Amino acid sequence: MLDYDKEAERYDASRGGEPRAAAAAQAVLGLLPPDVRGLLDVACGTGIVTRRLAAGRADLRVTGVDLASAMARRAAARLPGSVVRADSRRLPFRDGEFDAVCSIWLLHLVDGPADLRAVVGECARVLRPGGVYITTVDKAASHNVGSDIDVVLADRPPGPVRDAAADVASCAAAHGLVPAGRARFTGHGQGRSPRRTVADLRRGWFVTLPPGGPLAEDFAARLARLPDQDRPRPDPVFTLCAFRKAG
Secondary structure, eight states: OOOHHHHHHHHHHHTTHHHHHHHHHHHHHHHSOTTOOEEEEETOTTSHHHHHHHHHOTTOEEEEEESSHHHHHHHHHHSTTOEEEOOTTSOOSOTTOEEEEEESSOGGGSSSHHHHHHHHHHHHHTEEEEEEEEEEEOHHHHTOOSOHHHHHHTTSOOOOOSOOHHHHHHHHHHTTEEEEEEEEEEOTTOOOOHHHHHHHHHTTOSTTSOTTSHHHHHHHHHHHTSSSTTOOOOOOEEEEEEEEEOO
16 A cells, blocks of 8 residues: 555645545535534545535534544645544544544555444444445546556456445445435546556556566556557546435
């Protein structure tokens, strides 16, 4: 996994910046019931989305939480007094403290099924009865847009999928969360070009292709032979699932 303390400085610019953040925030806000007043953004990162969530409704109080120190510092600069550094598997909040909880681009990073259950369980615990949990699912699949880059990468060793929609729904159900809607949004600025994909490969972006190894370099060579090396292919489209807590 990437070191998100080291990644913090370039995180926003390398992942679509404000246009992507605006699309994500708008999609989350669209799934929030009108009576939501307190929202927890779990794994808020640099706060680029969190800030837009807070600005999206005049009566919405948003709290951000992230484990990476550098990420949390950047988020705190955007939302002073509203960001906490903590592990999403052990949230430092009371049971039922929030009307809504969201986790955007988090569940694909968990270490395994036990961590997935722990994160979803904690999000459910701090959610009041009748509250809503919103999360992204199937992130890796979203990046497969059917481009020539995807054709080259199709036969790379498969990695574990931690955020499969069915698995997330199963964990949610185990914690009293029932499906409450879906939304999709575009990851503006994240369309891959061949040259950018090679750079990502060589810095460890693809976990099953260790950088510097012969297999990684074989894929790099194949990507380097594609036409239009600097032309981004289509942007990914991400999926949000919403769940309502019983009661």
